[in-house]
Amino acid sequence: xxxxxxxxxDVAALTxxxxxxxxxxxxxxxxxxxxxxxxxxxxxxxxxxQTNEEVAAILRYANEHLIPVTVRGNATxxxxxxxxxEHGIDIDMIKMNKVLDYDPDDLTLTVxxxxxxxxxNEFLADKPFTYIPAPAMKWATxxxxxxxxxxxxxxxxxxxxxxxxxxxxxxxxxxxxxHFGSKTVKNSSGYDLKDVIIGSEGTLAVITELxxxxxxxxTINLDVLVPFVDVKKAISVVPxxxxxxxxxxxxxxxxxxxxxxxxxxxxxPFMDHTGGGxxxxxxxxxxxxVVQRDLDRAMQIARDNGALAPVLMGDEAHRVAVxxxxxxxxxxxxxxxxxxxxxxxxxxxxxxPKVLDKVAELQxxxxxxxxxxxxxxxxxxxxxxxxxxxxxxxxxxxxDRIIRQLYATAKALGGEMSGEHGIGFAREPYFxxxxxxxxxxILQLVKDAFDxxxxxNPHKIFPSVGANKQENRPLTLD
Amino acid sequence: xxxxxxxxxDVAALTxxxxxxxxxxxxxxxxxxxxxxxxxxxxxxxxxxQTNEEVAAILRYANEHLIPVTVRGNATxxxxxxxxxEHGIDIDMIKMNKVLDYDPDDLTLTVxxxxxxxxxNEFLADKPFTYIPAPAMKWATxxxxxxxxxxxxxxxxxxxxxxxxxxxxxxxxxxxxxHFGSKTVKNSSGYDLKDVIIGSEGTLAVITELxxxxxxxxTINLDVLVPFVDVKKAISVVPxxxxxxxxxxxxxxxxxxxxxxxxxxxxxPFMDHTGGGxxxxxxxxxxxxVVQRDLDRAMQIARDNGALAPVLMGDEAHRVAVxxxxxxxxxxxxxxxxxxxxxxxxxxxxxxPKVLDKVAELQxxxxxxxxxxxxxxxxxxxxxxxxxxxxxxxxxxxxDRIIRQLYATAKALGGEMSGEHGIGFAREPYFxxxxxxxxxxILQLVKDAFDxxxxxNPHKIFPSVGANKQENRPLTLD
Numbered sequence: 025x026x027x028x029x030x031x032x033x034d035v036a037a038l039t040x041x042x043x044x045x046x047x048x049x050x051x052x053x054x055x056x057x058x059x060x061x062x063x064x065x066x067x068x069x070x071x072x073x074q075t076n077e078e079v080a081a082i083l084r085y086a087n088e089h090l091i092p093v094t095v096r097g098n099a100t101x102x103x104x105x106x107x108x109x110e111h112g113i114d115i116d117m118i119k120m121n122k123v124l125d126y127d128p129d130d131l132t133l134t135v136x137x138x139x140x141x142x143x144x145n146e147f148l149a150d151k152p153f154t155y156i157p158a159p160a161m162k163w164a165t166x167x168x169x170x171x172x173x174x175x176x177x178x179x180x181x182x183x184x185x186x187x188x189x190x191x192x193x194x195x196x197x198x199x200x201x202x203h204f205g206s207k208t209v210k211n212s213s214g215y216d217l218k219d220v221i222i223g224s225e226g227t228l229a230v231i232t233e234l235x236x237x238x239x240x241x242x243t244i245n246l247d248v249l250v251p252f253v254d255v256k257k258a259i260s261v262v263p264x265x266x267x268x269x270x271x272x273x274x275x276x277x278x279x280x281x282x283x284x285x286x287x288x289x290x291x292x293p294f295m296d297h298t299g300g301g302x303x304x305x306x307x308x309x310x311x312x313x314v315v316q317r318d319l320d321r322a323m324q325i326a327r328d329n330g331a332l333a334p335v336l337m338g339d340e341a342h343r344v345a346v347x348x349x350x351x352x353x354x355x356x357x358x359x360x361x362x363x364x365x366x367x368x369x370x371x372x373x374x375x376x377p378k379v380l381d382k383v384a385e386l387q388x389x390x391x392x393x394x395x396x397x398x399x400x401x402x403x404x405x406x407x408x409x410x411x412x413x414x415x416x417x418x419x420x421x422x423x424d425r426i427i428r429q430l431y432a433t434a435k436a437l438g439g440e441m442s443g444e445h446g447i448g449f450a451r452e453p454y455f456x457x458x459x460x461x462x463x464x465x466i467l468q469l470v471k472d473a474f475d476x477x478x479x480x481n482p483h484k485i486f487p488s489v490g491a492n493k494q495e496n497r498p499l500t501l502d
Numbered sequence: 503x504x505x506x507x508x509x510x511x512d513v514a515a516l517t518x519x520x521x522x523x524x525x526x527x528x529x530x531x532x533x534x535x536x537x538x539x540x541x542x543x544x545x546x547x548x549x550x551x552q553t554n555e556e557v558a559a560i561l562r563y564a565n566e567h568l569i570p571v572t573v574r575g576n577a578t579x580x581x582x583x584x585x586x587x588e589h590g591i592d593i594d595m596i597k598m599n600k601v602l603d604y605d606p607d608d609l610t611l612t613v614x615x616x617x618x619x620x621x622x623n624e625f626l627a628d629k630p631f632t633y634i635p636a637p638a639m640k641w642a643t644x645x646x647x648x649x650x651x652x653x654x655x656x657x658x659x660x661x662x663x664x665x666x667x668x669x670x671x672x673x674x675x676x677x678x679x680x681h682f683g684s685k686t687v688k689n690s691s692g693y694d695l696k697d698v699i700i701g702s703e704g705t706l707a708v709i710t711e712l713x714x715x716x717x718x719x720x721t722i723n724l725d726v727l728v729p730f731v732d733v734k735k736a737i738s739v740v741p742x743x744x745x746x747x748x749x750x751x752x753x754x755x756x757x758x759x760x761x762x763x764x765x766x767x768x769x770x771p772f773m774d775h776t777g778g779g780x781x782x783x784x785x786x787x788x789x790x791x792v793v794q795r796d797l798d799r800a801m802q803i804a805r806d807n808g809a810l811a812p813v814l815m816g817d818e819a820h821r822v823a824v825x826x827x828x829x830x831x832x833x834x835x836x837x838x839x840x841x842x843x844x845x846x847x848x849x850x851x852x853x854x855p856k857v858l859d860k861v862a863e864l865q866x867x868x869x870x871x872x873x874x875x876x877x878x879x880x881x882x883x884x885x886x887x888x889x890x891x892x893x894x895x896x897x898x899x900x901x902d903r904i905i906r907q908l909y910a911t912a913k914a915l916g917g918e919m920s921g922e923h924g925i926g927f928a929r930e931p932y933f934x935x936x937x938x939x940x941x942x943x944i945l946q947l948v949k950d951a952f953d954x955x956x957x958x959n960p961h962k963i964f965p966s967v968g969a970n971k972q973e974n975r976p977l978t979l980d
Contacts, residue, residue: 127850129741130851206918208850208881208921212650213937214925214964215701215963216698219697223692240749266607310792372605372685373608463680467693470948473947485692
């Protein structure tokens with residue numbers, strides 16, 4: 025596929041569509057990276073549409089002129105999905121940030137895709153309903169969340185972003201504006217294209233509006249931080265809690281090593297120093313007695329299985345503090361070294377200890393610091409690799425070896441490559457080796473159905489037909 | 503598309519795949535209909551595979567020889583989705599009925615697609631976990647449920663079938679066996695093809711195995727039957743209950759007229775005769791006090807809004823009786839007349855009263871008895887049309903006019919054609935008029951990606967490219 029670069033004539037056409045103050049030409053370095061900054065590539069031009077019709081006009085133009093298009097929410101992704109590898113047009117969604125409809129009768133909130141998670145939380149703060157998914161990055165846009173089906177910290181009880189989006193408006197590459205799903209709870213009317221566009225990382229269509237599902241805000245939220253001698257011991261308790269019939273809102277884990285990086289970053293001591301690994305257990309509901317009883321039962325199971333003295337979040341200040349720490353773990357790991365990379369595998373809950381064994385083995389073998397934390401209750405681990413004093417080449421080689429080993433482990437355990445961060449550009453080279461040629465072929469055909477000219481976010485998720493942008497694509501993981 | 507008919511040579515090849523005792527040739531009338539019997543067409547041959555590999559061999563053969571393939575669960579559908587319009591091979595899934603894995607650590611149950619809802623309930627009866635979706639037809643197979651994304655009577659709180667299926671194994675039309683999703687809770691690894699195959703009514707791939715999500719079985723289930731002067735009054739209470747922050751498991755409604763058909767069918771009086779319309783309100787949970795308090799609050803809201811004296815389900819016998827009645831409503835309507843047809847629209851919850859106004863108007867205008875019931879808590883109505891003494895031609899003309907009017911109403915209210923029964927063959931002629939040419943085109947391209955020769959369940963959901971099997975396809979609804 026030979027793509028066109030953006031010319032002065034194209035810029036004039038785009039200016040006609042969105043007006044001059046919403047065209048950034050030439051594009052600034054603001055547009056060449058995501059949060060990891062491991063992949064960098066500049067778009068030729070960035071545009072900031074405000075309406076479906078503007079997005080439609082941009083896509084129609086780009087498709088006719090074979091100009092690649094990459095969509096940008098707030099660039100909080102980690103796998104390079106928003107990086108415009110083939111340059112072209114960057115559609116910056118930050119000005120599509122309006123609430124379109126709040127409907128407490130049908131329990132929905134309809135917003136444009138550039139509305140951020142923190143904006144949603146603020147909008148709903150004085151209302152009796154809430155939007156449940158809780159990714160750590162509160163400044164991420166809802167459109168970006170939808171593009172990777174963000175999971176967050178309440179998935180154990182409530183599921184992922186997909187299950188909280190009732191409908192989307194999406195602009196097809198030919199400029200037609202389509203609605204998939206609606207305010208309705210049920211739907212059995214043709215193919216579920218809402219859910220295939222959600223999670224497609226901007227490669228099938230451009231999501232512009234989302235109908236979010238609201239639920240009555242839980243009035244009781246209780247958390248407890250439970251230290252264990254090590255993280256493996258902490259995690260071994262998780263299936264026991266779930267098997268007992270308890271349904272926690274979240275079951276987060278993090279290692280002592282991870283906490284120490286946070287202490288260096290935050291210049292303050294963490295609230296507990298007894299543990300080598302921690303579980304942060306959360307229950308929510310509408311009845312204080314019931315929520316407390318469930319939490320007590322979970323704590324009893326933890327104590328029966330080696331927990332050290334738990335730290336109860338007795339007041340709101342404690343709760344805020346522990347969640348602030350939790351939400352800053354990634355930033356802390358990143359800010360205390362030269363560069364990082366990450367694996368975001370998800371495995372069946374009972375298999376997490378085997379992944380941690382592999383992490384310990386790889387850490388020793390490759391001599392790379394590998395702090396980790398994640399969602400023990402849904403099997404989703406975030407395993408980091410710190411560059412520290414290694415050269416670029418040394419680190420890249422180590423990362424490649426570690427990634428392959430961890431993917432091979434996840435595959436053998438019946439897991440998936442990514443729980444919530446997506447595949448993007450950074451993990452595209454491993455996708456075919458993980459899922460096989462036959463499955464990639466199906467994805468390629470679905471891609472062709474939506475985007476026959478492959479202008480939408482090229483080189484993401486899986487190899488395009490005939491594409492060879494990424495070198496050294498391995499055929500197997502080990 | 504010119505399809506091949508099945509020859510003796512094909513039957514010999516199929517016999518080699520599944521052995522002679524699992525080939526029914528020529529196919530019997532058992533295979534020519536669904537529960538409504540409104541659409542009838544015989545397959546040439548029926549085969550009963552037991553393994554993924556047998557399904558794969560059948561599909562590979564059929565695809566190479568351009569023989570159409572239709573999959574049959576237990577034929578409880580209403581829209582003709584399992585009727586083999588182009589004859590060919592019927593894959594009867596009734597012998598793929600094994601439990602493959604029960605995993606209480608990862609909270610999953612893996613079964614073959616011919617396992618029935620009642621089999622699942624029986625298998626889990628002595629276990630602390632349950633599979634939540636509750637369609638009225640307990641002898642439906644789980645594969646059939648997945649094919650239309652069956653909704654059932656607990657969707658208000660728990661969502662539909664799709665949200666309770668973690669992963670599927672599906673055989674592609676070229677005979678490759680693929681897994682989509684897994685035991686994991688989260689997944690952000692390429693396109694969500696699990697959810698596009700679920701609900702595709704056997705037109706994209708053949709689902710053979712399903713990984714079901716289990717949750718701790720609610721120990722407390724409370725129901726109350728609340729009579730109102732009419733069904734519209736009953737339904738107007740529903741948004742008030744939801745807006746109050748309550749989360750009932752289900753909110754079912756049915757009209758007096760529907761109850762009277764049940765009384766004729768069951769030869770016994772219904773448990774209440776005061777109401778012109780009813781709400782059946784259900785709450786479940788793990789704490790008796792909390793569940794009772796929520797139910798009491800809902801009843802108070804109902805009383806404040808015109809409810810007559812509620813009938814409390816004080817013991818298990820009452821509960822069984824009311825749910826038996828509820829589950830038999832469709833059968834009762836069907837067995838007390840010559841033939842029936844149905845519309846299964848779903849609208850935003852707050853819009854149901856407007857649909858009921860339209861039903862009353864059409865009933866008066868067309869002089870057709872239109873009993874109705876459904877899921878008030880999720881906006882999904884089942885509106886029936888009874889043939890009674892009309893001729894086939896008179897009834898067909900009336901049904902066509904009523905259907906168009908009801909679809910136009912649903913569309914205007916922001917709803918969907920089907921909440922849970924699907925489009926099948928019977929509603930295919932209306933699909934393009936409802937959703938538009940542009941959307942149909944996208945569905946056609948997705949179909950082509952999975953099934954380039956269109957051998958899987960032809961003439962279902964939307965018009966195939968170049969197909970003209972259904973005459974009189976309207977361009978608009980009114």
